[in-house]
Amino acid sequence: MSELRTFLTFVAGIRRRKLTFARDGYLRGDLNARLHLAVGREDPYALYDRVRAAGPLVRTRSGDWVTADHQVCxxxxRHRAFGVRPSKLTVDDALADQFEVSFLGMxxxxxxxxxxxxxxxxxxxQVTGYAPLIERATDRLLDEAGPGNTIDLMAAVxxxxxxAVMMEMFGVPADRRDAFSRSAAVVGSAIDGIHSLTHAARLRDASLELERLFTDLFALRSREPADDLISHLVVQPPGRIEPAExxxxxxxxxxxxxxxxxxxxxxxxxxxxVHPGCWDALCADPRGEADAVIDETLRxxxxxxxxxxxxxxxVEVAGRHVGAGEYIFLLLGGANRDPVAFPNPARFDPGxxxxxxxxxxxxxxxxxxxxxxxRLEATTVLRRLAERLPGMNLARPVRRRTSGMVRGPRELWIRRHT
Ligand code: HEM
Structure with a gap:
């Protein structure tokens, strides 16, 4: 019963936050709240420019602060006067109540x-050691992408x-990988926000299932340690990590x-x-260009x-007094488009x-x-795509995710050959 109450309180909290964003964003013109609405999710960069134009550090309607300034972010x-405990307002906060985020929240x-x-x-x-595995897995996924000319790269690769890489790093036994991957993918989707009651329920079920799978794995690796991350964690002497952590x-x-x-x-x-010149440059030199393309994508x-x-x-930041207990939203995507730090920031230019x-x-x-x-996973995929499918192109218009936190295509349909 109390579990049901916690769950319903959690869902009510999400609803309340959505309403707050809608009220502040649409009715009160709050740019930070707008980023959580459809308009901001579609093109956050235009809103980031407006936040930056309003000043290096701007008050929000909720009494927090927001910045899209590279130097301020x-x-x-880096400042010792700031910590990571969440604000009262964010959807991320709702998640933090539900899932502990370990040292990211400490x-x-x-x-x-x-x-x-x-x-x-x-x-x-250590990561370089995964390179052969990543390359093999990328090739296998491309081979298994189906016989048709058109594939959804998000689902296929x-x-x-x-x-697959995470399963290897954790040392999940082969016969448990499907069960793990299924639940882990649902739990991983939590970073994207919770979209509905059904999603919240799926998330709760998946996290319980994942907890069961991990508990079994902790027990297995305590009995039979191997050369993987879980074994390394479970054999730590007292004081390094508590069982509950x-x-x-x-x-x-x-x-x-x-x-x-x-x-x-x-x-x-x-x-x-959408920048065919950059694709051609990558195809001409996949090994040489992939790192720069990934770094420019990250920016x-x-x-x-x-x-x-x-x-x-x-604390004083950008000439403003920020009081103890006040929260600053750091718009990383906006900082990366700050023209002071990156000339011509809206241009995709790996060079x-x-x-x-x-x-x-x-x-x-x-x-x-x-x-x-x-970086290694992403550069490997780009390199193999450029080596194997240099003629590929977009097959359909792209649909984006609906989260303001994680940005990316929901599906990415490409034609392998023109
Ligand atoms: C493109 C991929 C990735 C991006 C864009 C990304 C981005 C970020 C960002 C922005 C933070 C800082 C969050 C904050 O300070 O509030 C962070 C922290 C973190 N990331 Fe990543 N990440 C990526 C991939 C990964 C991968 C592959 C792993 C693990 C296998 C990982 C594990 C972590 C962890 C554990 C933290 C917390 C670090 C700390 O609190 O000291 N991330 N990541």
């Missing part, structure tokens, strides 16, 4: 302790690849690493298909569009000089720990 992300010293445990598994050297940690890796990578692949292919159309930070004490770092992976202590893996 970077400063806040400040030091707990953040440092848990991040250090997974970092060795996701560092560049961009979705299954990150999941295990499940949130692996869930974080799933949620943070799945939809993000899926949409990086989708956004990169989409950008290339131009990043999968994670926003982050947020809570002021832990009174642009890399003098300023984009914020697609944030910055500061929460800088994405999975970025080497995400």
């Amino acid at each position: 970077d400063t806040v992300l 400040d030091p010293p707990d953040h440092t302790r848990l991040r250090r445990l997974v970092q060795p598994f996701l560092g560049p050297a 961009a979705g299954p690849l990150p999941m 295990l499940l949130p940690l692996v869930n974080l890796l799933l949620v943070a690493g799945f939809e993000t990578t899926v949409n990086l692949i989708g956004n990169a292919v989409l950008a290339l298909m 131009y159309d990043p999968p994670v569009q926003r982050a947020g930070r809570l002021a832990l004490e009174d 642009r000089p890399r003098t300023t770092a984009h914020l697609a992976f944030a910055s500061g202590i929460h800088y994405c720990v999975g970025q080497p893996l995400a």
Whole structure:
């Protein structure tokens, strides 16, 4: 009964937030709220420009702050006066009530302790070891994409690849992978927001199922450790990780690493298909060009569009006084289009000089720990597509996801050959 009450309170919270966004966005002209509405999801970049034009740090109708300024975003992300506890308003907050987000939702010293445990598994050297697996999996998925000339790249490759890599990294036994992938994909979709009562119910069922699967896997790897991330976590001496921290940690890796990578692949292919000159340049030199295309995609159309930070004490930012307990929405996608940091920012140009770092992976202590893996997966897919299907092109207009947080194509239909 109390579980039902929690669930209904949770769903009511989502509804309330939706209404608040609609009221503030449509009736009160609040640009930050508009980003959560259809208009903002379709083209957030126009709204980011308006936020930036209003000032480097702008008050919202809800009493929070918002910024699309590259320097301000970077400063806040690196500033010790800010922490990661969520605001009272965001949909992300509703998720945080439902799912613990492990060290992404923690400040030091707990953040440092848990991040250090997974970092060795996701560092560049370790990740390079996954290169052959990623290449084999990409080729297998392309081979199995079906006989027709037209395929949905999201369903055929961009979705299954990150999941297959994650299963390998976690050390999920072969006979459990289908069950894991099914539940993990639903749980991973939580990052995209909760769209309906049905979605919320599916999410709850999938997270219970995933919890059961992970609990079995923790027990298996405690008895029979192998060379994988779960074994590494379950054999830690006392004090490094509490048993209750295990499940949130692996869930974080799933949620943070799945939809993000899926949409990086989708956004990169989409950008290339609508900029045929860039696609031709990639096909002429797939190995040499893929890194630059991925980096430019991360700047131009990043999968994670926003982050947020809570002021832990009174602090001065961009000439404004931010009080302790006040929240700043950091529009990462807007920071990446700040003309001060990136000349001609609306132009997709993989050849642009890399003098300023984009914020697609944030910055500061929460800088994405999975970025080497995400880059490797995405560059491998682009390279193999360019090598195998240089004649491919867009087969249908693209439908975007409906989330303001994660940006990417819902489906991406391509013709393999013209
Ligand atoms: C294109 C793909 C990805 C993008 C755009 C992305 C983006 C981000 C961003 C923006 C943050 C910071 C969030 C914040 O500070 O509020 C973050 C953190 C994080 N990401 Fe990623 N991510 C990607 C892939 C991955 C992958 C593949 C993994 C794991 C396998 C991963 C695991 C994490 C974790 C664990 C954190 C929390 C780091 C911390 O709190 O110290 N991410 N990511």
